[in-house]
Amino acid sequence: MSKKIIINGTIITMDVNNLLIKDGAVAFENGEITYVGETPNDLTTYTEVIDVKGDYVIPGLINTHGHASMSLLRGYADDLPLQQWLEEKMWPIEATYTKEHAKWGTNLSIIEMLRTGTTTFVDMYDNMDEVAMAVDKSGIRARLCRGMIGFGSEELRQSKLDEASNFVRNWSNQANGRITTMMSPHSPYTCTPDFIEKIVSRAVELNSPLHIHMSETKAEVELNVKEYGERPVKHLEKLGMFHQPTLVAHAVHVEDWEMDILAEYDVKVSNNIISNLKLASGIAPVPEMLNKGITVSLGTDSSASNNNLDLFEELKQVALLYKGVHNDATLIPAEKALQLATIHGAEAIWLDHQVGSIEVGKQADLVVINTKQAFYQPAHNPISHLVYSGSGRDVKDVYVQGKQVVKNGQCVTIDEEMVIFEVNRLSKQF
Amino acid sequence: MSKKIIINGTIITMDVNNLLIKDGAVAFENGEITYVGETPNDLTTYTEVIDVKGDYVIPGLINTHGHASMSLLRGYADDLPLQQWLEEKMWPIEATYTKEHAKWGTNLSIIEMLRTGTTTFVDMYDNMDEVAMAVDKSGIRARLCRGMIGFGSEELRQSKLDEASNFVRNWSNQANGRITTMMSPHSPYTCTPDFIEKIVSRAVELNSPLHIHMSETKAEVELNVKEYGERPVKHLEKLGMFHQPTLVAHAVHVEDWEMDILAEYDVKVSNNIISNLKLASGIAPVPEMLNKGITVSLGTDSSASNNNLDLFEELKQVALLYKGVHNDATLIPAEKALQLATIHGAEAIWLDHQVGSIEVGKQADLVVINTKQAFYQPAHNPISHLVYSGSGRDVKDVYVQGKQVVKNGQCVTIDEEMVIFEVNRLSKQF
Structure with missing residues (x-):
């Protein structure tokens, strides 16, 4: 032995x-x-x-939000407004993606993450079998989900839901337990309320946690109010999402009362500070969320909007930015920043019994x-x-x-x- | 050959x-x-x-503001309010500094800078002969100045002025031209107007450019108004400083009309973005200064407030921060950020005929x-x-x-x- x-x-x-x-x-x-x-x-x-x-x-550091396949798009488009970046650059290329792109893009991302000390990552994308196989072979740990964009026909939505469910059934606790899974509606602005409700009930059946993009941009929040009469947090609460364990990515544009809702349901947050700066989405209220007892963790988002997957950079950024923005040099001291990338990261993906700190009995x-x-x-x-x-x-x-x-x-x-x-x-x- | x-x-x-x-x-x-x-x-x-x-x-990258000797204080005190950090942590230790501290602290800083691609740096401190000798031996390039704090007796001020002048006389264009020099009143809040005027006339005599800390914190600007009836930019203009080529470090709290004055006199700016965030000093108006045609360059400040001297981190920070703060993903694109650390750095210290770009005839x-x-x-x-x-x-x-x-x-x-x-x-x- x-x-x-x-x-x-x-x-x-x-x-x-x-x-x-x-x-x-x-x-x-x-x-x-x-x-x-x-x-x-x-x-x-x-x-x-x-x-x-x-x-x-x-x-090992824990990266709680990303899209590993997208590393093929690193440096393909920068310094553009978000909508132009998405609509003219990202989406047309992503539409041509095959399993092969997913395989090699994910391998590139895993190399970056391992080499910079990340041992667990969250991934939300498609072709997730390829991602899971790359995780298995590389030896890294991951919580994976098939992100579902709800555009298109009812048949397409149903097939995505089945694919996502099968992914959860097939891959949970595989790779010697290194792979865990989630169910994932992409966002409130790409999924109708009834599709989100369907995904949530499926998650309940599968006993699966949920992952979603939420309140990344101001425009997205305004659109949500216009379409559904509510800001995204209240909207998702009403759809019953938060009764199931949920990890939200971004949470940049959340008001004080919305943070109270997130705290009440113990919704976990993945803060993507560098991606949010680079895409000019804004600055999430991390100190305020921490004050309310919300579990805040760190994610890189993809290397198309970062442009690397080095969690040390997120760590340092979260320790620096709020000091300067709020004129308070005591905000998010070094130890707290490191907690966000380790033990809080583990808590955010319900793996704190296994990882996030060096303790006897943990992995x-x-x-x-x-x-x-x-x-x-x-x-x-x-x-x-x-x-x-x-x-x-x-x-x-x-x-x-x-x-x-x-x-x-x-x-x-x-x-x-x-x-x-x-x-x-x-x-x-x- | x-x-x-x-x-x-x-x-x-x-x-x-x-x-x-x-x-x-x-x-x-x-x-x-x-x-x-x-x-x-x-x-x-x-x-x-x-x-x-x-x-x-x-x-080679160009670091236009720092205090190399202070690397001995890296990580000695963090996450504290500026005044407490300075008065309880930095100043008491710095008061015990000898030539030996300057020598080894500077060598540590030069290793960091060379290893991360900085080939020219600006240094403002005391025991500058030690700094110059380390520059000479290490092969790096530097523009150096004895920073003069004007507290204490008239004799002390006079001896500092003589020391600074001798440093300029002894070290300008030494080390095969790799060492150039400046004259440097530490700041408007540590030097009386008449001391600054004396230093400026000495700079004119010596045909030397000037370097000074300016408008780093809001409190410092308010103090200047209280003591001298003017904000620092106008104050220094009145003292005749800007008739001589001048590099100011920080320029965080400058209003629109003050930037016009800086532009009018072609005053160069060293932006210390990470140090300004970490010490909660604020965020300098870099896009606005660039729009006005001011030469903005990048400095690390010392590793006591950064906490490293890797100019790649400043580069990335300047390309990210303003996008997020101003909700504009097109601000300071990658190429502009790299200009700040190279050719604008060279212009900021009047060495653009020698360094800052790869061109025939340059170093x-x-x-x-x-x-x-x-x-x-x-x-x-x-x-x-x-x-x-x-x-x-x-x-x-x-x-x-x-x-x-x-x-x-x-x-x-x-x-x-x-x-x-x-x-x-x-x-x-x-």
């Missing part, structure tokens, strides 16, 4: 009772953490001892940061250095479920060169 | 007439660029051929980015990838004045391990 131990690390556990362990160790066996504490004197019981010599060890999703670099000196405060000075590029080794997936900065489960070749071959057709 | 040529690069020249060259080459000799164009067939005249195989080649300050990575795929748009997806950590090789200073991501002119040892030894006393 393989019993591994990482020793001599600066362990940032994200367990509030035991946040930081200097000269610390983490042991794991069968993919599960069996010991967290000081480096033990006796190491003879371990089959492998990994001496990280002072490097930081953190729980061994671990990231080692190379801190023997100028950026991490002097050694005043590891959490500050990680958030304000670090970069996803400093990730050295990554383990998911105890299995090494990144070694010395290189992804060992996917052939990066081949993926680069394939995504360029496919994107030449755009 | 050494004649080098970089071949097969994606050359991002920042020369508007010839912005992007695929399969391009840059040749240099005696530290100067002698050829920019397609990769030539005949390479026999070159003593060294460097094949970068598609990697991007960009002009060979060149940065090679490793783009054979997922983050730069598919190969749609190099400038977008560099700004929105890239990281300073992707810098592979750096040349200043044609001399290699970073090789495969490692600084070859400074011993990073020794510097890490020394900064930790020194900072243990804090």
Whole structure:
């Protein structure tokens, strides 16, 4: 039986009772953490001892909203107004997408995420079997859903609903439990109320949580009021969505009373701060949501609107932006920002019993940061250095479920060169 | 005679007439660029051929405001209100600083800057001989000034003025021309009007440009009005400062009519976007300043308030923030953001005849980015990838004045391990 131990690390556990362990160790066996504490004197019981010599060890980061397939569109269109970007650039290309695009786009995204310390991600798109297979092979962890846009015929909607339901049936708890699923109406502006209600009842039948885009732009909120007489939060509440566990992406344009509704139903939020800035959608009220006890987590959205999947950048942005916007340097301190990307991320996708912190009994999703670099000196405060000075590029080794997936900065489960070749071959057709 | 040529690069020249060259080459000799164009067939005249195989080649980035010595305080205090941060944390420690602190702090900062593609930086601090010696040895380029805080006795002020003047006399155009200098009253709130006037006349005598902190916080502007009856821009104009070439750092709280004054005198601005967010100072009106034709460049400020010196992060932040704040996704597109960090940086410190773009006759300050990575795929748009997806950590090789200073991501002119040892030894006393 393989019993591994990482020793001599600066362990940032994200367990509030035991946040930081200097000269610390983490042991794991069968993919599960069996010991967290000081480096033990006796190491003879371990089959492998990994001496990280002072490097930081953190729980794998959790990216709670994205569309991995879309990485083929990175840099294809930037600096455009949202509607022009969507209607003239994104949608025409996405309409030509095949399973092959989904496969290679997802592999490209998984390489990026693993190499920058993300070990769990949420994905909402189509061709989800391809996404799930890529997750399975790469060794990453994911909560996946077939996003349903409700345009078109009743038959088309029904077939999407069946496809989404089958995806949940086929893939939940597959890949040694690394894959979990959701049901996902794309948004209130792309799904009619009755289609959302159908999806919600199906989610109840399947005992599945829900994921949806909500209140990303001001225009979308205004449209919702015009069409349905309510802002999106109240609209979705009325449709019964929030009685089922729900993760909403964006929640940029939510008023105080709407946050009260989100808090009341324990609706989880994925904040996509960089994508929201880049698309000029606005700035979500993250400090206010946190004050109301809402679980706020971080998502990159796709690399078409970010344009990378490095959660370290979201971390730093969330720690910086609100200070400047609200003239308060104490807002979202470094430790809180890191919580958003780890333990709150786990809570947002109902996996906090498994991941999000380094604790005995949780899964061994671990990231080692190379801190023997100028950026991490002097050694005043590891959490500050990680958030304000670090970069996803400093990730050295990554383990998911105890299995090494990144070694010395290189992804060992996917052939990066081949993926680069394939995504360029496919994107030449755009 | 050494004649080098970089071949097969994606050359991002920042020369508007010839912005992007695929399969391009840059040749240099005696530290100067002698050829920019397609990769030539005949390479026999070159003593060294460097094949970068598609990697991007960009002009070295220019960091127009900082305090390199302060890197010893990285992560020493974060998430605090500005006055508490300054008065309880920064100033007490800085008061204990010796030449040794300046030496090792500066070396740490230079490693960070070189490794993330910055080849020219501005520094305002004391113990500037130490800073200049570190610049000389490391091979980086810098415009340096002894920042003068006017508190204390008349004798103390006079001795600072003499020290600053001697620094200009001793170090201008030293280190094979890599060092240039300025005269620098610290700020309108730390220097009395007559001290500023004295410094300005000395700058005229020395034919030296000027550098000053200005309008960083709202409180500072209000204090200026209370003490001197004017906001800082008008105050400095009245003191005759802007008749001499001047670079102001921050310019966060400037009104429309104040920007007109800055434009009228061609006052250069160093925008410190991340430091301004982190210290909750506010958000400078960069799009408005650009509209008025003001030269806006980027600075990191010190790593005590940033907390790193990676100009790629400033680049991306300036391209993102204004879109979100002003609800306009077309504001500060990728190319403009890159101009701020390159050619506008050079203009801001009056070195645009030498650096800031890859052009024949300019200095060979060149940065090679490793783009054979997922983050730069598919190969749609190099400038977008560099700004929105890239990281300073992707810098592979750096040349200043044609001399290699970073090789495969490692600084070859400074011993990073020794510097890490020394900064930790020194900072243990804090």
